[in-house]
Amino acid sequence: MQLQRVSIIGSGSYVPEKILSNSDLEKMVDTSDEWITTRTGIKERRIVEDGVSTSDLATRAALKALESAKVSPEQLDLIILGTATPDNLFPSTACYVHQKIAAVNASAFDISAACCGFVYSLTVGYKMVSSGASKNALIIAADALTKLTDYTDRATCVLFGDGAGAVVLQPHNQGHELLYSHLGADGSGTDLMILPAGASKMPASHKTVDERLHYIKLRGREVFKFAVIKMADLVIAAVKECSLTLDDVALIIPHQVNLRILESAAERLNISMDKIFVNIHKYGNTSAAATAIAFDEARNSGRLKKGDIVVLVAFGGGLTWGVNVIRW
Numbered sequence: 001m002q003l004q005r006v007s008i009i010g011s012g013s014y015v016p017e018k019i020l021s022n023s024d025l026e027k028m029v030d031t032s033d034e035w036i037t038t039r040t041g042i043k044e045r046r047i048v049e050d051g052v053s054t055s056d057l058a059t060r061a062a063l064k065a066l067e068s069a070k071v072s073p074e075q076l077d078l079i080i081l082g083t084a085t086p087d088n089l090f091p092s093t094a095c096y097v098h099q100k101i102a103a104v105n106a107s108a109f110d111i112s113a114a115c116c117g118f119v120y121s122l123t124v125g126y127k128m129v130s131s132g133a134s135k136n137a138l139i140i141a142a143d144a145l146t147k148l149t150d151y152t153d154r155a156t157c158v159l160f161g162d163g164a165g166a167v168v169l170q171p172h173n174q175g176h177e178l179l180y181s182h183l184g185a186d187g188s189g190t191d192l193m194i195l196p197a198g199a200s201k202m203p204a205s206h207k208t209v210d211e212r213l214h215y216i217k218l219r220g221r222e223v224f225k226f227a228v229i230k231m232a233d234l235v236i237a238a239v240k241e242c243s244l245t246l247d248d249v250a251l252i253i254p255h256q257v258n259l260r261i262l263e264s265a266a267e268r269l270n271i272s273m274d275k276i277f278v279n280i281h282k283y284g285n286t287s288a289a290a291t292a293i294a295f296d297e298a299r300n301s302g303r304l305k306k307g308d309i310v311v312l313v314a315f316g317g318g319l320t321w322g323v324n325v326i327r328w
């Protein structure tokens with residue numbers, strides 16, 4: 001089979017208007033702006049209003065991406081949505097987006113890869129377009145983590161925010177080409193980040209609600225170490241696979257998890273923080289959406305110049321990880 005080259009032809013992102021600042025959190029749990037800022041780099045995050053779900057965020061980002069790509073919903077033949085916070089366990093959140101944008105000719109499915117939802121979905125979409133199975137693919141990453149966050153647990157509630165990002169893929173004609181993707185996982189880390197209750201393993205009951213098991217549980221310190229090493233190793237391996245060097249990379253767009261993780265990874269890579277896109281101070285960790293929002297913001301703020309080598313890299317629950325290399 002003749003594989004085709006693939007381009008990103010448009011992007012969009014959306015975050016809710018409502019801001020939850022560190023000083024707001026100081027009034028809710030025993031924490032401080034100083035602790036949150038120095039330990040995470042986060043100053044504020046966006047949170048959804050009651051009644052708004054992941055598919056609403058996804059739809060907003062999707063419509064912006066379609067507009068920027070000049071593609072209509074009817075032209076889409078594929079929707080892939082990466083999320084850890086689906087509207088429901090089923091049907092897929094991609095099907096809700098399908099309905100909301102009237103993408104009547106598209107197939108639609110979700111990918112569950114936690115914070116790697118965007119790089120996983122982008123990679124699957126890339127392979128679908130590359131093989132000729134799709135000609136107009138909408139790739140979305142969206143999460144409403146704050147709906148599943150325990151606002152009595154200071155160790156997790158300061159970290160998360162909500163949002164969505166999307167891109168449109170087509171067979172390559174000019175610029176913005178996806179050059180390389182790699183995905184990985186380590187199932188021995190399933191307990192490090194988990195939503196214990198509410199699905200088939202531990203169905204909802206009074207007991208699970210009383211024990212607050214419908215909220216995110218996180219072993220942050222262990223994830224921290226994994227993330228620093230993984231981010232650096234993934235970038236090094238990806239540029240090597242593309243016969244490039246770190247000097248050829250104009251910008252790394254990483255999962256926005258913790259500023260200290262990004263700084264430690266930059267140190268391991270021996271590169272300046274100028275080459276690492278950071279917006280965690282504004283949004284916190286928006287899970288799958290983080291890399292997609294960062295990509296869209298990098299593009300809109302003029303950080304991506306024609307011919308630039310851009311590396312998207314993510315790591316998260318599962319454990320999962322992934323990397324994409326783009327020539328802009």
Ligand SMILES: CC(C)(COP(=O)(O)OP(=O)(O)OC[C@H]1O[C@@H](n2cnc3c(N)ncnc32)[C@H](O)[C@@H]1OP(=O)(O)O)[C@@H](O)C(=O)NCCC(=O)NCCS
Nearest residue numbers: 030031032035039115154155158220221223224257258316
């Ligand atoms: C969560 C994270 C910010 C915690 O930072 P840390 O430096 O590892 O802090 P620790 O967990 O070791 O906690 C240090 C102390 O701060 C306290 N603490 C935790 N959260 C706090 C908060 N919001 N405010 C004040 N103190 C807090 C802890 O109780 C602990 O106190 P102790 O020393 O008296 O026991 C950090 O580990 C992290 O970012 N991990 C990765 C995040 C992640 O997994 N994201 C999701 C997947 S990508």
